[in-house]
Amino acid sequence: MKVEESELNGRLERFRDTCRKAGVKLTQQRLEIFREVASTLDHPDAEEVYRGVRDRVPTVSLDTVYRTLWMLHDLGLVSTLGPRGGSMRFDANGNPHHHYVCVLCGLVRDFESPALSDLEIPRGVGAFGSVLAARVEVRGLCRKCAKTRSAGRGSESLIRPASPIRDSR
Amino acid sequence: MKVEESELNGRLERFRDTCRKAGVKLTQQRLEIFREVASTLDHPDAEEVYRGVRDRVPTVSLDTVYRTLWMLHDLGLVSTLGPRGGSMRFDANGNPHHHYVCVLCGLVRDFESPALSDLEIPRGVGAFGSVLAARVEVRGLCRKCAKTRSAGRGSESLIRPASPIRDSR
DNA sequence: CTATTTGCAAATAATTTGCAGTGCG
């Protein structure tokens, strides 16, 4: 799924800006790697970014993709999603948001919600340490998986409480 | 941090029970592997479980630990936490709960909260698919890290919005 | 007894690193 033109331009703008301010060199591969993450609503892993960028910059190497993604992370331009199924995934949505995750295929979609963003954190939590941010992760079966699955049969072992994806590589 | 005696016994009870019902054999290593995860409030990774179990069952192998942890997961006896820093972590707390995660050292602590557990999920989310569960992850700097850090200097690059741990192996 | 389960060692997957050449500022 594609990010809107205007939003994408804003992100690219911020990217150039941040690079300049941070004094990091603006290379072709960095631009394209950022563009790849910033232009999709999916949250791709390094391999997917690599495949996408290779079309435009045939010589990029996978390790440059990794290095750049972590560099973008260090600059605060992308955040990461713990690996749903093997590999780390990257997220260029800079606005406060939450995630919907399909427990079967690993699809992730962002959603915003003032209500959830202003969550009341129980006071007891303060005992653990400071609170910097809170994020909600909603798990479920996405449209497509629900369809595929019901085609087969009813429900199997699926509703294992809050378990992430244990995928079948 | 240790789980209370009574709670631990309940977990072990449920473990034996579930194994029997599922028809899986109750071996020494399985019992000790489960005990290791079930008796701590930390959420250890396979390697940590391995080290702990080895004291009591010197011949266990790391792969048995992996196989057993995933088997416990399949039986619904443990859930997983996306890798904070390299490796998958396992959680034997069967009650609905949320997580506090230290962005520096990766410490995880559970907390319960009726308010958060009854979260109102925005209707828009239904468009993505069904909703099975929702979990809140609160990020912050734990007590210990805050202390260690302030010993050095003030704040550095730390407050990178909602970024997980990019650790220094 | 006998199907499961285990331990070992070797295989895979994801990610990182050292180094020599290349190109941005």
Add this chain to the structure above:
DNA sequence: CGCACTGCAAATTATTTGCAAATAG
């Protein structure tokens, strides 16, 4: 023009798998 950046290949880390020996029920 120099130092940060890149590509390559080799190294590491986490995790999985095939197989013969061990064991729970």
